[in-house]
Amino acid sequence: MKRLLGLLLVIGMVGCGGVKTVDDSELVKRGGLMYERASGRPFTGVMAYEYPDGHMAYKNTYKDGKEDGLQTDWHETTGQKAYEAFYKDGKLVSETRWDEEGNEIKE
Numbered sequence: 001m002k003r004l005l006g007l008l009l010v011i012g013m014v015g016c017g018g019v020k021t022v023d024d025s026e027l028v029k030r031g032g033l034m035y036e037r038a039s040g041r042p043f044t045g046v047m048a049y050e051y052p053d054g055h056m057a058y059k060n061t062y063k064d065g066k067e068d069g070l071q072t073d074w075h076e077t078t079g080q081k082a083y084e085a086f087y088k089d090g091k092l093v094s095e096t097r098w099d100e101e102g103n104e105i106k107e
Helices: 001-016
Strands: 020-022 027-032 035-038 047-051 057-064 065-072 081-088 091-098
Touching: none
Parallel strands: 020 047
Antiparallel strands: 027 035, 047 057, 057 065, 065 081, 081 091
C-alpha cells in the first residue's frame, strides 16, 4: 500500500509540473530569442494564440528563448492543421505543410 501511495505521489508531481503556456502578447522577440515581457527572461514553455472565433491559430514551444520542439499552425478558415515543424535548439529539424482541406503539400 505504501508503495502504491508513493508511486501515485510521484506520478502526481510529474503531472502537475506542467509546461508553462502563455499568450503571445506576454512575449517579445529580441535578437532572435523569445523573452517574457514581464520578467525579461528567455522564455521556456509554449506560446499559443487563438483566432478571434476561439479556435487555435498556433502553438510554438521554446526552451531558453529558442524554438525547441513542436511548432503547429492551423488554417483560420477551416481549422485544419496548416503547418507542423520540429525544432531542436533553435534549428529546424523537419517540417510539413497542409492545404485548407488537410492534404499534405509536397514541395
